[in-house]
Amino acid sequence: MGIRENALSVLKKTKGIDFKVIEKEVNRANLYYTKDQQLESSLQANRKIVEVTIYKKCGDKLGKHTFPLVTDVKKDINEKIKDAISMCSLTKHKTFEIPKKVSKVKVKIADPDIVAAFKKNNIEDKLKRFALRLINEFESYKNEAKLNSFEVFTSHINTKIENSCGLKQSSEETGAYIELVVTAFINGRENEFYPRVNLRRLNEFKIKEAVQEYCRTAKDVLISYRPNKFKGSVILTGEAIREFFAPELSLNPLVMHCFSKLKYKDMSRYTKGEYVTNKPIIGDKLTIISNPLVDYNTGSREFDGDGIPAKKLTLIDEGRFKNYIAEKQYADYLDQEPSGPLGVIEIKPGMRSMSQVYSSKKQVYEIVSFSSFVPNELSGDFAAEIRLGYMVERGRKIPFKGGMFTGNVFDLFSNAFFSREMIKLAGYCGPKSLRFENATVAGMG
Amino acid sequence: MNKLKNTEIKKYKLFFKKLVDEMSQYGHYSQVLFLHKIKNVIQKDDKETDSYQLEDFGVKLRLFTGEHFLEYGTSLFDQKLLKKEAAKLAKRANKIKVKNPLKIPKEDKFLDKNFSTKSIRDPRRLSLKSKIKLLEDIHGKVSGKSKTIINTRAVYSEYFETKIFVSEDRALYQDISGCRLIVMPIVQTQLGEIRYHFEGFFEPGCEVFDLKPKQIKDIVHKANKVAEATKIKSGKYTVIMSPEVAGLLAHESFGHGFEADTLFKGRAKAEEYLGKEIASEQVSILDNPSLEGRNGSYFFDDEGQLANETYLIKNGIVKSPITDMYSAIRLNKERTANGRLESFDHKPYSRMSNTYFAPGNEKKESMLSSVRDGFYLHYSSGGMEDPKGWGVQIQGVLAERIFNGKLTGEFFYEVGITGFLPEILINIQGVGKKLEVKGAGSCGKGHKEWVRVSEGGPHLKVKNLDLA
Numbered sequence: 001m002g003i004r005e006n007a008l009s010v011l012k013k014t015k016g017i018d019f020k021v022i023e024k025e026v027n028r029a030n031l032y033y034t035k036d037q038q039l040e041s042s043l044q045a046n047r048k049i050v051e052v053t054i055y056k057k058c059g060d061k062l063g064k065h066t067f068p069l070v071t072d073v074k075k076d077i078n079e080k081i082k083d084a085i086s087m088c089s090l091t092k093h094k095t096f097e098i099p100k101k102v103s104k105v106k107v108k109i110a111d112p113d114i115v116a117a118f119k120k121n122n123i124e125d126k127l128k129r130f131a132l133r134l135i136n137e138f139e140s141y142k143n144e145a146k147l148n149s150f151e152v153f154t155s156h157i158n159t160k161i162e163n164s165c166g167l168k169q170s171s172e173e174t175g176a177y178i179e180l181v182v183t184a185f186i187n188g189r190e191n192e193f194y195p196r197v198n199l200r201r202l203n204e205f206k207i208k209e210a211v212q213e214y215c216r217t218a219k220d221v222l223i224s225y226r227p228n229k230f231k232g233s234v235i236l237t238g239e240a241i242r243e244f245f246a247p248e249l250s251l252n253p254l255v256m257h258c259f260s261k262l263k264y265k266d267m268s269r270y271t272k273g274e275y276v277t278n279k280p281i282i283g284d285k286l287t288i289i290s291n292p293l294v295d296y297n298t299g300s301r302e303f304d305g306d307g308i309p310a311k312k313l314t315l316i317d318e319g320r321f322k323n324y325i326a327e328k329q330y331a332d333y334l335d336q337e338p339s340g341p342l343g344v345i346e347i348k349p350g351m352r353s354m355s356q357v358y359s360s361k362k363q364v365y366e367i368v369s370f371s372s373f374v375p376n377e378l379s380g381d382f383a384a385e386i387r388l389g390y391m392v393e394r395g396r397k398i399p400f401k402g403g404m405f406t407g408n409v410f411d412l413f414s415n416a417f418f419s420r421e422m423i424k425l426a427g428y429c430g431p432k433s434l435r436f437e438n439a440t441v442a443g444m445g
Numbered sequence: 446m447n448k449l450k451n452t453e454i455k456k457y458k459l460f461f462k463k464l465v466d467e468m469s470q471y472g473h474y475s476q477v478l479f480l481h482k483i484k485n486v487i488q489k490d491d492k493e494t495d496s497y498q499l500e501d502f503g504v505k506l507r508l509f510t511g512e513h514f515l516e517y518g519t520s521l522f523d524q525k526l527l528k529k530e531a532a533k534l535a536k537r538a539n540k541i542k543v544k545n546p547l548k549i550p551k552e553d554k555f556l557d558k559n560f561s562t563k564s565i566r567d568p569r570r571l572s573l574k575s576k577i578k579l580l581e582d583i584h585g586k587v588s589g590k591s592k593t594i595i596n597t598r599a600v601y602s603e604y605f606e607t608k609i610f611v612s613e614d615r616a617l618y619q620d621i622s623g624c625r626l627i628v629m630p631i632v633q634t635q636l637g638e639i640r641y642h643f644e645g646f647f648e649p650g651c652e653v654f655d656l657k658p659k660q661i662k663d664i665v666h667k668a669n670k671v672a673e674a675t676k677i678k679s680g681k682y683t684v685i686m687s688p689e690v691a692g693l694l695a696h697e698s699f700g701h702g703f704e705a706d707t708l709f710k711g712r713a714k715a716e717e718y719l720g721k722e723i724a725s726e727q728v729s730i731l732d733n734p735s736l737e738g739r740n741g742s743y744f745f746d747d748e749g750q751l752a753n754e755t756y757l758i759k760n761g762i763v764k765s766p767i768t769d770m771y772s773a774i775r776l777n778k779e780r781t782a783n784g785r786l787e788s789f790d791h792k793p794y795s796r797m798s799n800t801y802f803a804p805g806n807e808k809k810e811s812m813l814s815s816v817r818d819g820f821y822l823h824y825s826s827g828g829m830e831d832p833k834g835w836g837v838q839i840q841g842v843l844a845e846r847i848f849n850g851k852l853t854g855e856f857f858y859e860v861g862i863t864g865f866l867p868e869i870l871i872n873i874q875g876v877g878k879k880l881e882v883k884g885a886g887s888c889g890k891g892h893k894e895w896v897r898v899s900e901g902g903p904h905l906k907v908k909n910l911d912l913a
Binding site for chain 1: 490491492493494495496497498499500502503505512513514515516517518519520521573574577595596631636637638639640641676679706709710711712771775789790791792826827829830831833834836837838840841858859860861863865889891892911913
């Protein structure tokens with residue numbers, strides 16, 4: 001009997017409570033290559049996480065406490081449950097129902113190759129072959145750029161959820177994360193590009209195409225200039241548009257305000273059916289869909305933290321707020337169905353072609369990469385340093401680096417245009433480019 | 446989580462030494478790191494009170510082949526399994542032929558030490574019920590205290606961290622605790638925009654709850670100011686940085702660029718400045734995990750190096766990088782206690798701990814009075830490193846206008862700081878007397894590998910700073 005089984009056996013015998021048990025088994029294999037492609041470290045690890053949530057009615061309130069278990073000793077489990085029950089009497093929630101048995105949805109989020117490699121215990125060999133191919137591909141660019149260093153991370157995760165109301169869910173997923181430092185050089189000067197790629201399947205990483213693009217981008221960084229202050233049309237493309245809608249360290253404020261938890265706490269600015277922007281929309285009307293069912297996308301998942309199955313959900317429709325993302329507790333409070341997890345952010349395309357998006361009599365700025373896009377999730381304000389951008393004028397593109405793209409997302413979308421060409425990236429499926437009018441880049445001079 | 450008894454510590458150390466012996470049977474340098482971390486979190490807002498616990502528990506076995514590391518980590522504490530895996534690592538390493546193996550330096554004398562954090566009010570001795578009451582009390586003093594405040598979040602978190610490190614030449618144990626308090630009033634502007642103000646506090650024990658009435662008053666005052674704050678007109682300004690903002694500049698902009706693994710890869714612009722002047726004589730930046738009772742404090746790093754202070758910049762001259770074991774050997778630099786990892790299933794990197802500007806001679810008041818027209822920068826929500834380009838990104842700054850040497854009460858929300866780091870450092874014109882290292886956050890390497898850190902400094906006066 002393992003930790004999960006022992007916990008379930010003790011919990012089922014404990015009277016007067018409801019519970020949820022989540023078990024995650026995570027296997028990892030990573031390779032870290034340092035300067036000149038020397039292997040610095042090879043790591044393999046496994047981790048089992050068992051997390052228990054106890055729910056207990058305390059008068060007209062519901063107590064809730066979550067804790068992890070690292071032991072399978074029943075006496076210790078009992079003690080932890082006792083502590084959690086006493087914590088329940090101290091935490092105060094308006095009552096809500098524990099989810100009951102639910103249907104299951106399937107989405108492909110596990111790479112059969114990574115799964116097999118972990119099972120056969122030859123994942124390290126697989127990663128070394130991948131690394132060698134990557135290193136070799138850079139040989140063709142050795143006079144202008146090099147692979148300075150890189151790291152490859154893979155994971156295989158099995159998740160099980162079970163609660164006291166008969167709900168059971170399980171999923172298997174994989175992840176591959178590649179982080180590279182590509183250095184371009186010319187006449188004793190050098191500069192770098194630092195791409196990070198998140199995937200479900202390792203073989204989705206097209207080495208030849210990626211290396212070509214990274215070397216070209218690193219060369220542009222090398223010859224870039226430091227921009228002056230600019231006010232006008234700003235276009236987001238590539239990684240910048242992905243990071244704008246699906247930032248890695250936070251949520252886009254447009255999405256953040258769609259959470260029912262925020263609404264319940266009086267912190268959401270949205271009202272159903274009303275425009276989400278600060279000013280009337282004169283550009284393309286924004287439509288955002290949460291889609292957790294996109295095969296092999298890192299933004300996809302089969303169920304949320306309560307085991308509620310994933311589904312596609314329109315959050316903002318033609319500029320107006322439509323649906324909340326709601327976990328069971330806050331769905332109950334707002335008297336609606338739970339939505340399942342947030343998924344891949346899908347943006348409806350616009351009418352303009354890529355060349356129309358760029359078309360301008362005046363100078364426009366294109367941003368392809370941020371240092372890190374971390375907006376204020378509540379106010380919508382942001383100030384993000386530009387890792388690489390282009391000043392575009394009469395068909396010419398001159399690279400720049402530095403300065404800050406600043407503004408407020410709720411202001412910008414009143415005058416924005418999307419391309420009709422689409423792109424699929426980690427956590428984002430939508431237009432290839434997005435143009436904001438009257439946007440600001442704070443310069444460095 | 447109770448502290449381990451001495452007899453238990455001894456037992457663990459003995460077992461881990463056996464694993465080290467197993468791994469080094471063919472002469473390879475080996476180490477074992479055991480970690481157990483518990484974090485309790487209580488959150489209170491106007492609608493509900495919530496609590497949860499997080500736990501991280503595992504063992505890492507690590508062996509150096511003379512060229513690279515082989516690492517194995519597991520959350521299963523099974524002695525048989527660990528012995529088997531230790532033997533497997535030794536056999537794998539023995540098959541790898543290394544031409545000119547690198548050597549890890551060893552101590553002549555075996556080092557056996559135990560360390561523990563000291564706090565005024567030990568969080569283990571106070572019940573969770575009492576902590577909830579203290580949190581509710583603070584929440585109640587801010588919630589609804591002005592009509593602009595629409596909700597107030599108060600979050601208390603405490604961590605208890607046990608680590609045991611064993612290698613051929615040392616057996617170390619440390620027990621660290623820390624308590625954080627965040628008070629965050631959410632406000633609504635007249636135009637309906639939702640904003641927040643936050644204040645974070647850190648102490649090694651429950652003394653973190655001991656907020657003075659003036660501090661509470663200041664939280665409510667600033668929340669009101671955030672609600673009426675406007676946007677700054679971008680440009681170059683003379684500013685006074687608070688210790689929090691100064692610390693972020695030291696950490697994000699300089700510290701990351703002076704991590705030895707980044708330096709070894711040739712990714713750090715700092716390399717061009719080693720031994721050279723980068724700022725005026727009054728400017729020094731340190732990284733110091735041995736600073737007592739701060740969020741980034743520890744007694745030894747995750748590779749068994751005892752904590753010490755490192756001058757990154759001393760009197761304006763760029764000095765030594767912070768190092769992990771691998772980078773120190775490769776670069777032939779002195780080991781500093783900065784080899785840190787997120788958990789047992791991660792690799793250690795060169796990482797900062799408590800990073801701060803050293804105090805200077807000036808009074809805050811005289812620095813303020815010397816500014817005719819500029820800004821006081823209260824705090825920031827974060828930043829991002831750019832070690833190769835030394836571009837600066839600090840975002841979410843709350844700024845207050847200074848006019849004729851006085852704070853005006855006119856606030857600006859979500860200001861960004863940008864620029865080229867050497868230009869900012871050379872423009873530091875004044876360094877305050879009083880050192881404050883209050884940061885209570887976490888730091889990632891890029892977007893991953895999170896470790897707890899702190900940052901700070903005295904007040905700094907900087908001219909020609911790009912604000913947007």
